[in-house]
């Protein structure tokens with residue numbers, strides 16, 4: 001793989017992927033509309049194209065000559081998708097559709113899609129296994145699942161090989177704390193560093209399979225190069241969930257502050273109770289498993305927020 005387009009590369013996850021591709025010697029093009037991303041996240045070695053993927057033909061120049069695409073661009077929020085499902089549809093499904101056609105026209109060999117555990121919905125008992133019937137409970141989850149279906153069909157219909165990665169709550173340096181859903185760790189860390197209690201929606205017993213961004217980057221590189229594509233969807237998570245009260249306690253330890261009693265707000269619609277990845281399929285298909293334990297990931301995250309106090313909302 002030599003020339004790779006990273007959509008959403010001015011955002012949290014995409015910018016880390018762009019860093020890693022450059023570090024291994026690939027040529028990197030970042031396409032982003034800066035709707036939630038930041039220009040300063042784009043690594044200096046990458047070419048930056050400001051483009052809205054949902055607009056026709058914005059990518060013709062950026063994607064030319066690319067043999068790989070890593071598709072991270074999205075409006076990545078359950079809550080805002082409920083408030084504005086039309087915009088979610090545009091940014092998450094329409095944009096993915098246009099990107100796929102641009103990839104077909106450019107002769108792209110492999111496209112890796114950033115999907116989400118939100119495709120499973122809230123009725124999963126125990127592990128979320130890829131063979132389960134998906135039942136998303138938000139427009140965001142529904143749009144991401146629809147895009148997955150499109151990318152599953154892409155090898156046969158459009159000649160673009162694909163892999164879909166279903167991330168379970170990703171966290172790490174550079175995550176924007178103004179994102180109300182996926183950024184729970186960024187919100188808690190900034191609260192702890194400022195000596196404020198966080199707001200927990202519901203009783204705090206809800207659990208998430210928190211996944212460090214470095215592990216997610218490795219999964220993307222593995223998916224870009226793997227012999228198996230074919231539209232496969234695999235979970236990207238460690239299979240070890242943590243509830244929000246335990247998470248807050250771990251963050252207070254990592255920040256070296258007292259464990260303040262959190263404020264509690266009403267549970268949010270579309271918020272699922274428990275989320276845990278089944279991990280066998282991704283190990284088999286991509287040879288990947290999560291490696292960074294929560295305490296080590298929190299330590300790296302806290303260090304970054306200490307060094308970037310202006311990242312706080």
Ligand SMILES: NC(=O)c1ccc[n+]([C@@H]2O[C@H](COP(=O)([O-])OP(=O)(O)OC[C@H]3O[C@@H](n4cnc5c(N)ncnc54)[C@H](O)[C@@H]3O)[C@@H](O)[C@H]2O)c1
Nearest residue numbers: 008010011012013033034035036037052053073074170182
């Ligand atoms: N962060 C998580 O916990 C998590 C969990 C599951 C899935 N995901 C998925 O991972 C991907 C990256 O998420 P993130 O946390 O880095 O979010 P992010 O908001 O930091 O990054 C998304 C980027 O996409 C850009 N973008 C949005 N709409 C665009 C458009 N129409 N055209 C061009 N660029 C556009 C934004 O400006 C931003 O830079 C998303 O696809 C998201 O759905 C994230």
